[in-house]
Amino acid sequence: MTVKVLGLSGSPHRHGNTETLLDAFLDGAGEAGGETEKVILKDLSYTPCRGCNACHKDGVCVVTDDAITLIDRIFTVDCLAVSSPIYTMGITAELKGLIDRAQYIWARKFILKNLFFTNEHIANHKGIFISTAGLSWDNVFDAAFPAVTAFFNTLGFEYYDNIIANDMDRYKGIRGHPSALNNAREKGRKVIRVLESSRDATDYQ
Ligand SMILES: Cc1cc2nc3c(=O)[nH]c(=O)nc-3n(C[C@H](O)[C@H](O)[C@H](O)COP(=O)(O)O)c2cc1C
Numbered sequence: 001m002t003v004k005v006l007g008l009s010g011s012p013h014r015h016g017n018t019e020t021l022l023d024a025f026l027d028g029a030g031e032a033g034g035e036t037e038k039v040i041l042k043d044l045s046y047t048p049c050r051g052c053n054a055c056h057k058d059g060v061c062v063v064t065d066d067a068i069t070l071i072d073r074i075f076t077v078d079c080l081a082v083s084s085p086i087y088t089m090g091i092t093a094e095l096k097g098l099i100d101r102a103q104y105i106w107a108r109k110f111i112l113k114n115l116f117f118t119n120e121h122i123a124n125h126k127g128i129f130i131s132t133a134g135l136s137w138d139n140v141f142d143a144a145f146p147a148v149t150a151f152f153n154t155l156g157f158e159y160y161d162n163i164i165a166n167d168m169d170r171y172k173g174i175r176g177h178p179s180a181l182n183n184a185r186e187k188g189r190k191v192i193r194v195l196e197s198s199r200d201a202t203d204y205q
Contacts, residue, residue: 003195004077005029005188007038007130008070010084010095014040017132017165017174022083024181025130025163028188029079033196037077039070041094046070048097055104056111067101071155078195080157082148083130090143091131099151106154117156124198126191127157129164130184132174136167160194163187 007026011018019040026036046067054062061068074080084091091099108115129148133140141164152159165180174180 001199003029003034003079003192003199005034005036005079005081005191006074006077007036007081008083008095008098009038009040009042010082010092010098012042012092012094013085014042016085017168018083018085018130020174021132021163021165021180021184022081022130024184025081025128025188028185028190029192030188031185032189032192034079034188034192039073041098044070046097046101049100049103055107059104059108059112059114061101061104063101067098070098071102071105074155078124079126079128079191080152080155081128081130082151084144086131086133086135086140086144089140091147096147099147102151102154109154122156122158124195125155125157126160126195127152127155128160128187128191129162131162131164132168132180133164133166134169136170138166140166160191161187 005026007022009019009022026038030036044066046065047063052062084095131141131144149159163184165174165177171177
């Protein structure tokens with residue numbers, strides 16, 4: 001079966017550094033035979049989590065908007081590439097807003113305890129974080145990782161890899177970076193091979 005890859009573009013800036021890096025990853029995944037799709041978060045309509053905790057009772061979010069449709073879609077893919085530029089040392093409002101809306105899945109797992117992902121399921125679902133930052137600081141992505149980790153954990157994806165490029169100001173954008181786009185493309189090809197072989201191993205057992 002074809003490996004399905006979904007890319008979430010969390011930048012409000014269309015075709016900027018981060019979406020271009022995501023595109024390189026998706027191109028590589030497509031070249032290796034993956035079925036790829038990209039969703040632009042800023043074009044969707046969803047509100048932030050209300051914190052009403054209604055989902056603690058039945059595992060259902062009372063707000064039915066594009067966030068729920070997208071989360072349903074995420075459960076149909078094998079690889080989830082989540083992308084955001086660094087905004088004020090963290091992820092964008094678009095991405096954080098979506099991550100918070102997955103709280104009803106968290107409630108199913110940890111309050112209602114009616115949702116459980118096996119280790120085999122998690123190993124066959126790879127999550128990749130893609131980001132760019134203006135500054136040259138080595139630690140510029142550090143505040144972004146925990147929220148992305150929580151998102152992948154909640155949705156049953158293994159946090160498999162990062163594709164990150166800092167110092168965009170000096171490089172004058174992602175296209176000026178010496179290796180980031182090629183690296184992203186290669187990682188796209190590789191994740192398809194890895195998922196295909198981990199599926200084969202699962203089928204064999
Ligand atoms: C509102 C805003 C906040 C930003 N904050 C940071 C920051 O805290 N650290 C940093 O290194 N770059 C920061 N940047 C720069 C972006 O991370 C960088 O230009 C990035 O490559 C933009 O990606 P994009 O073209 O996909 O939007 C900020 C940019 C904007 C617009």
